Amino acid sequence: MNLPELCIRRPVMTTLVMAAILLFGVIAYRTLPVSDLPPVDFPTISVSASLPGASPETMASSVATPLERQFSTIAGIDSMSSVSAQGLTQITIQFSLARDIDAAAQDVQAAIAKAARQLPPGMPTPPTFNKVNPADSPILFMALTSPTLPLSTVDEFAETMMAQRISMVNGVAQVSVFGAQQYAVRVQLDPNKLAARGIGIDEVQTAVSQGNANLPTGTLNGSHQAFTVRANGQLTRAAEYRPLIVTYRNGAPVRLQELGRVLDSVQNDKIASWVNDTRAISLTVQRQPGVNTVAVVDNIRRLLPDFRLLLPASVKLEILYDRSQSIRESVNDVKFTLKLTVALVVLVIFLFLRNLSATVIPSLAVPLSLIGTFAVMYLLGYSLDNLSLMALTLCVGFVVDDAIVMLENIVRHIEAGDPPFAAALKGSREIGFTIMSMTLSLAAVFIPVLFMGGMVGRLLHEFAVTIAVAVLVSGFVSLTLTPMLCSRFVRSHQ
Template sequence: MVKATTRKTSLRERFNISRLAIAYPWLTLSFWIAVAVAGLLVFSSLKYALLPDITFPVVVVNATAPFTDALETEAKLTQPIEQSLSSIPKLDRLRSSIYPNQAVISLSFGVGTNLEQSANQVETRLKQLNLPEGASYKVFPLNLNESAAVSYAIESPSKNLVDLTKIAQEEIVTAIAKLPGVLKVNLLGAVEQTTESVGAKHLGDNSSLLPTDSSPKASPDPNEQSPPTKQTKTSAVRLNGKDALAFQVIKKSDANTLEVVAAVEKEVARLQSALPEVQLILAATQAEYIRSATDATIDALLEAVIISVVAIFPFLWNLRATLISALAIPASLLGTFIVMAIYGFNLETITLLALALVIGSIIDDAIVDVENIMRHIDEGETPRQAALHATNEIGLTVTAATFTAVAVFLPIALMKGTIGQFFMPFGITVSAAMLTSLLVARTLSPVLAVYWLKPKSSKTSPRENRYWQSFAEGYRHLLSWSLKHRSIVIGIAALSFVAGIGLIPLIPKGFIPKLDRGEFNISYTAPINATAYLPDWLKSSAGVETDALGESLDVAKQIEAAVLKSPEVEKVFTIVGFREAEPNKGIINVALKSDRTLHTAEVQDRIREQLPTIPGVTTSVEDIQFVDASLGAQKPLQIALVGDDLQAVSKAAREIKARLLTIRGFEDVTTTGETGEDGTIFQIEHRSQKRTVYVSANLNRELTIGQATDIVVSEAKAVLPPQVTLALGGDSARSGEIFGSFGTTLTLSAICILFVLIFLFKSWIDPLVICLSLPLALVGGIFALLITNSDFGMISLIGFVFLLGLSNKNAILLVDYINQLRSSGYSRTEAILKAGPVRLRPIIMTTASTILGMMPIALGLGAGAELRTPMAIAIAGGLISSSLLSLIVVPVVYDIVHDRKPPSKNKN
């Protein structure tokens, strides 16, 4: 017994760096002043963004050959290329779209893969192939993070599109392209005078997948006799129902969107004054929503700071003690900014959310230290004696609580793939904030307490203390009753846990909540004659003339007219044929008025009903993607039907589509890659080198992705023949990946908690008792999601991981103090009944400050609130249940698992 006590004492001394901080106060203060100055300097250099910088490397191969049949293209061109490329290292996904004379093969590589190296590997493999005679290919390395930051329309009351094109190429595009952070500038809707000629063109001339960069063209000699000319247009652009020219600024993958947009705005202002005959009109931008979302998150963070500080004053009733505790917030934040700068993080939704959520937690350690120092002062000790004794008493407890919380977030920071890159900044930011707050509580807080806190002069207890003593005494009676009726308490806890688990099927499964972003896209695909896929030289020799772009533009005009009738719509920006090889496709960006009363999703549903029905035309009303998927945005719901028999696969896809069209909630249901009703084949899709037909759909607000996935899988199984298999795509596949990743992460987090506690407590019994808080926390989190009708998705899952890091703090406070009392001679029951009321105030204080600090986030105010709210709701609900149940269940379980051997009564 003596050896165990000595080991525990030495461990407490090891974690009591407060003694050194108190012995050298000016060194302590100087250190935190230096941290504050460095943090402020670093903060001014941090950049604002919407999401973390993630690299999505994609390489696209656009191959052409003189075939007139998609089957021939598949067999002689696509399959040899796919077989050659399928074994490239770090290849995640291989998809192909096959047309009569063209194949577009998309290779998606693992997040973080070097794009240039991957593109070189693709080039090397293709050079080794013996392609059919007349075949050619182009390789396009794409970084999907190189997205369109801003677009401007170019209009003029006195200039036609040919003149505007020349001005744009010579004056505007070249100037914008030189700005820092700009990768390239696409000129859309350009019209040029070209020499009319008949003859063979290079097969690759019509195979460009992306808009080409516009560059200045040499002006022809006006005195020279010109051959017949015609106007050539690669794409068409319209703004609010009028023809226009536009330039689209593509940022570099590592460039900050807001900085690029700010530079473009400044240059546009200069160009506007230099070109009075031209009007440069903002058509679309990411910057406005990014600014609104980050501003709203920062507001929530500041409100959390104020509320967390205000929440602890009624418990302490001491301005100086409240101020000492409150100083932990700015000190911890400034220290965290330094860590963020070291890792190269931005101030974006994920890191700002991490800071806002952690506000109530980083004050916890200081609260516990200051409250314990105040208690010792109230018992007659001097502030210096109280600081030394209280920090020695509480040091191991606070350290254990923080280390276990950090242990939860380390698995998040180490997650692999897209999800890992997405949430690594969250895990590291939270861990940095908590470790910094621990350092504040162990050094700065006790030093300030020594000089600022004073013994109470009044001999009578204030009224508020009497209220608190009455409350604590009531809790002591409840705890005493619980120890005498342990089976009832354990039964209630077990029933609560089972009920919580039973509620999970009732919570809608989601992926990412629909954002009230104030803008969305309408994409469409118009029918196109098969001859349009022929190369120019073959169309010319056959005397074929098609105006696919003009036909597609007519479709766009009809859709625009319907959209512009909506009173909520402020701006409509249309790009027709934004890919040269697909003139029949277009995308319409719809910006809504800021003073609208309807949610973006409500406007989408209304406009979807108002769109005209155009024979052969498919439309899709889509949310703005988080990543600018240059290969075409996938709809949230997508299933892939795979099989060699294309007719059987197509028949099954048509049957599934017909079923989904009769079910409420499924919108814009389309199939891709199927044969015609008469068996004709214009397009074939491959997924991992196998023939595939995709069934895709958007969802309205009545269905979550989880519900929709269950429905479509059920409907598909009812019609699928044996030779056709089903695979999930879109958000359905991502949801499965996320739930699988977080299942592993939660398990690793629980194991990390257990190992840290075993190391600190030198025992496995107490850590197991403490870990009972974890399932108790899940009960409240699940119930909170249910009553608020929040999705159980990626955002709320992060909330549950965060919850695991916080919920065991209360149990650690209780168990550690019980052990201290027992070591000093108290019996087990006496130690429990004394420790509970003593630790009641810090437990309620820390829980209240954390929950109230999350209220601005949980209330869902401001842009991007949908991303923040589910996380805060899950955490707040879980903390309430874990705190209430832990105050009773943990002491009861502790009483059960420890021996009943009566210890000595020596309390000295």
């Protein structure tokens, strides 16, 4: 007993199998991630190092060269480039597609540790790295504005509350703050007043550093109790700095406020960010190479209601740009094209067969094949992107061919005078091997695409697998459901 005969004689079993394919496919479709293209980004890591006051030539020779020498020993590097500017060096390392970015990050971290002894001792912080491609555009732009609060307070919310929390979202590589206004006390010294008192700037700097200390003092131990002595010398506001004693002249203290102005300001007052002619703090989010853009944006958007609850009422949080919206729109356009293609195929079948039951039977192969393909896509970790949906659109004409061939052969026996049940058994037995050959030959066409290398091969891999799976599922439906329905619903001519 072959497969078509088994399904014809056991319609309940065939119906349950098709229902299972339908159920699993619908569940998989609802859980498939949405993306613009398959994840084919090269694993890229960006390393940054700073040395204030150093020229670009010094940064290139003293910082970039030792780091590049260590990075060159890492396996799987495709390309490496560096850019040196005034006090800053950025090295971009691009790995091969087969390299895991997390393992590559560990190798980069080890190389930075090895090169630490060769770097200048005056660097304020060790080199840092991010799993991000600097050439990749951000996926999300946000802005914080407030008509009443100072920008330094708004910046505190942006950098300490939002940026750190968003950085913890899976798939986020880097959160950058533009127009940052970090609070700082700015001391503007008057050269004439310094000269009149014979005080140098280094004395002022030393006095400010020593007067702004928060160090452990010690403990007082008694016979029954012990006390921890804490001297809190941390100064946080300009008003606390003004009476600070810098030095003594003629037995009288010289205070900081006598030498110039002490202001509540920001660390860098030469940068700013505007949104609709209003000063703002802007945040941009960049994703890691190879992750799903839509999934990352959705996870970030789930945090926004919590952020708005924690922010003061006068602070407004708004999204300026969302890259996932254009991705969703393009995917929805392809979905509409797919639905229109299915409708046109069914219409063409009806125009040629001119029989409602004969039209419905092969038409059922189209949705079942596509929905069954969704289940396989979920198992393989694919996403609903433009290429996979285009593959399903192209294969709509393929998946209905097998069912039409099976239907035509069974109808030929019915028109010859055989009962529908006997015609289904005889017709499916004759054409079963032909349908299997057609299905395998169509699927085999895309095998060479699976072995293509490089970026193009990685990009078309999901496309080829999706078409091949849809064709194989359609062949299975044509050998099981189609003959069973023909044996029950195609009527003989009287």
